[in-house]
Amino acid sequence: xxxxxxxxxxxxxxxxxxxxxxxxxxxxxxxxxxxxxxxxxxxxxxxxxxxxxxxxxxxxxxxxxxxxxxxxxxxxxxxxxxxxxxxxxxxxxxxxxxxxxxxxxxxxxxxxxxxxxxxxxxxxxxxxxxxxxxxxxxxxxxxxxxxxxxxxxxxxxxxxxxxxxxxxxxxxxxxxxxxxxxxxxxxxxxxxxxxxxxxxxxxxxxxxxxxxx
Numbered sequence: 001x002x003x004x005x006x007x008x009x010x011x012x013x014x015x016x017x018x019x020x021x022x023x024x025x026x027x028x029x030x031x032x033x034x035x036x037x038x039x040x041x042x043x044x045x046x047x048x049x050x051x052x053x054x055x056x057x058x059x060x061x062x063x064x065x066x067x068x069x070x071x072x073x074x075x076x077x078x079x080x081x082x083x084x085x086x087x088x089x090x091x092x093x094x095x096x097x098x099x100x101x102x103x104x105x106x107x108x109x110x111x112x113x114x115x116x117x118x119x120x121x122x123x124x125x126x127x128x129x130x131x132x133x134x135x136x137x138x139x140x141x142x143x144x145x146x147x148x149x150x151x152x153x154x155x156x157x158x159x160x161x162x163x164x165x166x167x168x169x170x171x172x173x174x175x176x177x178x179x180x181x182x183x184x185x186x187x188x189x190x191x192x193x194x195x196x197x198x199x200x201x202x203x204x205x206x207x208x209x210x211x212x213x
Contacts, residue, residue, distance in 0.1 A: 011037030
């Protein structure tokens with residue numbers, strides 16, 4: 001097999017691999033790279049219809065990626081909706097994604113044994129569909145205006161973004177509930193970078209978000 005053939009097979013394999021992705025941004029990035037590889041391959045062997053098709057695919061992917069990146073912090077892209085801790089739809093979400101949630105929060109118990117529970121759904125509304133993108137569960141601690149996160153879960157397709165940031169904003173649902181200090185879940189795994197992006201800081205052995213108030 002020559003180098004040119006190897007490039008062609010590599011581009012095709014990358015294209016197939018991109019289709020297996022559940023995370024939207026990762027799919028688009030890999031699909032873009034595959035299209036660019038195949039543009040080069042088909043140009044070398046002079047298959048111009050395939051060159052044109054892959055140029056169009058690459059342009060579409062690049063445009064979608066640009067829109068995603070531009071809108072990832074846009075408040076118009078997500079709604080945060082309070083929901084009762086025993087609501088049937090919340091139970092449905094937790095049951096459907098229970099195994100995945102356990103990967104990140106292996107010690108979760110919901111509703112919590114102690115403290116008033118707080119629950120929020122994060123909905124992706126940029127395209128008008130209102131799809132559930134994530135869920136944040138917490139409970140009030142015994143300290144004034146303080147809550148601890150029990151679950152901060154994002155569905156796989158939205159995991160390249162940080163929709164949870166809309167829960168933790170100074171004008172977000174925690175602040176509206178009278179919470180001024182949010183403690184990260186103790187059992188959360190591999191989330192230091194995410195917590196830092198959403199405003200949590202190390203404080204006395206805890207990761208703490210302080211909301212203005």
